[in-house]
Amino acid sequence: MTAFGSGVTATQAFAAEALGAFILVTAVFALAVNPGAPRGLHGVGIGLALATQILAFGPVAGASVNLARTFGPDVVLTFTGGDPAWNLLPVYLIAPVFGGVLAAGLYALRTSTSRHLNVPSPR
Numbered sequence: 001m002t003a004f005g006s007g008v009t010a011t012q013a014f015a016a017e018a019l020g021a022f023i024l025v026t027a028v029f030a031l032a033v034n035p036g037a038p039r040g041l042h043g044v045g046i047g048l049a050l051a052t053q054i055l056a057f058g059p060v061a062g063a064s065v066n067l068a069r070t071f072g073p074d075v076v077l078t079f080t081g082g083d084p085a086w087n088l089l090p091v092y093l094i095a096p097v098f099g100g101v102l103a104a105g106l107y108a109l110r111t112s113t114s115r116h117l118n119v120p121s122p123r
Contacts, residue, residue, distance in 0.1 A: 001077060001084055002062035002092060013061035016093045020053035020065045021099030029107040037068075041062040064092045 004013045022025040027049030054063040064070040070092040074084035 001073055001082070002064045003085055003088065004061055005059045008060055010091055014072050016060040017064060017091060017095035018059040018099035018102070020057045021096035022061055022103045023049050023053045023101035024065055025100040026107070029103065061091070065096050067093050067096065
C-alpha cells in the first residue's frame with residue numbers, strides 16, 4: 001500500500017508526487033521523444049530518472065508516480081480484507097497528472113520556441 005511518510009502532509013505529498021512525475025515525463029521527452037537525443041541511451045536515462053525520483057520522494061509519499069501502482073494494490077487490499085487508505089487516492093491521482101502535464105507543456109513551449117527562433121535542438 002502506498003502511503004505518506006510519517007508527518008508528511010497532503011500538500012507535501014502532492015508536491016513530491018507532482019515533482020516525481022515531472023522528472024519522469026521530462027526524461028521521457030528529452031530522451032525518447034526528442035529527435036536530437038542520443039540513440040540507445042533512452043532506456044538507461046529514463047530508468048535513472050525513475051530511480052532518482054523513487055530514492056528522493058519514496059520516503060515522502062511512496063513515489064507512486066503512476067496511479068496503477070497505488071490503485072491496484074488498494075483494490076487487492078479491499079478484496080483480501082485489508083484496509084487501504086482510499087482518502088489518499090486523490091493525491092496519487094491528481095499530482096502525477098499535474099506534474100506530467102506541466103512537463104509536457106514546458107517541452108512543447110521549449111520546442112515551439114526553438115523552431116520559431118530557428119535554434120537547433122540540443123544533442
